[in-house]
Amino acid sequence: MAMLKTILGNLLRPSRTRAPADMPDVPPAYRGALAHEAARCTACGTCAYVCAPKAISFTQDPGLSVSWRFFIGQCSFCGLCAQNCPTQAIRLEAGVPAGMNSAAGDGFRLESVIPLRACTRCGAAHVPLPASTMDALWGSDEAERGYCPECRRWAAGARLRVAFVPAAGEEVRHER
């Protein structure tokens, strides 16, 4: 009798299997597919360094651009790339499921092209720093914004020299 009651009770209850529209909430910390912001990326390579399954790689178009590439089939969703990126260019989006089709072939891929820029001082092609970093470092209208890392180092050295030996202030061009 008790069994019949249970069966009847179960028949009258709604389904315990959840419909696709009624899925549980994704937790805020959920690690989904990657999103990459090319404007913030400096192609420093930290994300590729910490990525154990080598889901992140770079290709170059010499003198023109660097491409940051991601393939979801190799990603283990550890989140280390996002945590270690110095400019917060990577996010693991909670809204995009961390699914993959196959580790070898098709699946979600990302490519962001980071155009190189010519140095305003020596002309060398380089990856510019993100605008927010430059604002914080030099303000908005400083000449150093367009410098390549080499010339930035030179400019910093020159400033230091001026601070210590004011007479050495005149321009010394570095050799490239």
Add this chain to the structure above:
Amino acid sequence: MPYSFPLGPYHPALEEPFKVKVQCRGEVIDSATVEVGFSFRGIELLAQKRNWVEVITLIERVCGICSNTHAMTFCMAAETIAGIEVPRRAAHIRTIIAELERLHSHLLWAGVGAEDIGFHSLFMEVFTLRELVMDTLEAISGNRVNYGMNCIGGVHRDIPDPKQHLPALDRLATGLAEIVIPTFTGNPTALARTRGVGRLSREQAVEWAVVGPVARASGLDIDVRKDQPYLSYAGLGFASVMRPEGDVLARVVVRALEMVESIRLIREALLSLPAGPLRATEGLPEIPVGEASIRTEAPRGEAFYYVASEGGPTPSRVKIRTPSFVNIPAIEAMVVGQPLADLSIIQASVDPCISCTDR
């Protein structure tokens, strides 16, 4: 007429490959030989080719169930070499995740055990309870497996609102006290398949060097959390569970009571979570020349790590000894004289984790 046959590597009881060569006389087992090595992945060698950050991701995949234990033990070894002291909040969070992992592992095991003795409704009940633990882990870490909580020097993720997780623990404690423990210890079906089955005496336990719940069910009171407290265990007051009988039922009871103790530890740790930073270091870790051996109590027993560094970007040696590595051979001692039909529950009772044994 004695006969022998191979059982596995594809298995009736567990979803991992290992092989048992069974010698039988009628329905009674004379002897058995266990063979592992079907899912060797070369993780120890790979670990020497990956940098210190990548190795954590790699090591976390030694085991799908106790992933956190492995990553945590490896990080503790690296911290010991580098002389890094983990902040107290991070140690508490590591303890909480480690104990949640033990809960999830023991519940998974209880479910599989129930399934092995043909008790499907109990399996369903246990796995419903396990969902509570998985939800808590997911809420804290973002994922259901491979939580990615550990980094060298601390933890990656915080528990911003510890009290939020208490109701799930209460529901779990009620479920354990009202359903799982009474059913395993009182239900005639469950008792008939577990009491007196697969005995491992105290002497045999010493001889086969078993660890963890298997050892504690045979009257050996060993537990790294008590014998050599790490993380926050010393401060939280830890009571280990021990049973003298050494049969499958004793292993069930030890694990069940350990879950009750884990719930208490988690609750205490959540309520006393100290304020402070999550990491002792910033940026990518630099590990000086040195070596360290670390023992932790994984859900299945003592996990041992030896890590050596030559100061370079990668570890020069990572040696892993998992608890199942010593527990699995003891199956050979447990099955002698037992009916063939009990082989699967006896195997399951040591909670063998083949993938982490093979690595």
